[in-house]
Amino acid sequence: MAHSSLDENSRATKEERVRAAGIPPALARNGVVQQPMPAVRDDSHIEPINMNIQYRLRDLDPRVVAERPLDHHLEHLNRLMPISSAQVVLEHQRNAAPAFCASVDLAVPGPDIHAAARDHTLEAAVLKVARRLEEQIEARQNRQQLRLKDREQCRRVQSTNK
Numbered sequence: 001m002a003h004s005s006l007d008e009n010s011r012a013t014k015e016e017r018v019r020a021a022g023i024p025p026a027l028a029r030n031g032v033v034q035q036p037m038p039a040v041r042d043d044s045h046i047e048p049i050n051m052n053i054q055y056r057l058r059d060l061d062p063r064v065v066a067e068r069p070l071d072h073h074l075e076h077l078n079r080l081m082p083i084s085s086a087q088v089v090l091e092h093q094r095n096a097a098p099a100f101c102a103s104v105d106l107a108v109p110g111p112d113i114h115a116a117a118r119d120h121t122l123e124a125a126v127l128k129v130a131r132r133l134e135e136q137i138e139a140r141q142n143r144q145q146l147r148l149k150d151r152e153q154c155r156r157v158q159s160t161n162k
Contacts, residue, residue: 051074051075051078051085051086052086053071053086053088054087054088055088055090058089058091058092059091060091060122069090069123070086070088070126074104074106076130077137080134080141081137081140081141082108083108084108085106085107086104086105086107087104087105088102089101089103089104090122090125096118098118099120100119100120100121100122101116101117101125102122102125102126103115103117103129104129106133108137110140113137113140115129115132115133115136116129117129117132
């Protein structure tokens with residue numbers, strides 16, 4: 001009997017720990033916590049491509065490339081549209097105002113995409129370029145969707161006229 005009361009106490013403590021952690025009972029079995037499957041984003045229509053990113057610096061400290069300021073933004077853009085390569089130019093023009101310039105050329109299916117921006121800080125110029133690239137990619141995708149919808153409507157009209 002002493003053995004069974006010990007088991008009940010150990011089970012109670014496991015159940016208490018599960019409750020205290022805020023884990024729903026359906027996820028805990030026999031005191032073992034089972035992690036729920038993470039939500040998976042459906043990017044199945046876009047195949048991931050290894051992107052080649054080249055940085056060129058003009059009158060900037062080489063440590064800037066070590067930080068790779070645009071990589072995160074380019075990975076996000078790669079989820080929207082496959083990018084095979086990116087040419088990034090970051091420069092500091094001391095005689096110009098605003099002094100920092102960032103430009104990016106993306107090799108994508110169809111015509112390449114280019115954006116450039118200037119600002120008083122390098123970070124702001126990078127954010128402007130990333131936003132302009134995203135706007136161009138979204139505009140291209142919207143035009144493609146409109147073309148597909150127009151084709152579909154033309155086919156429906158043609159099929160009803162026959």
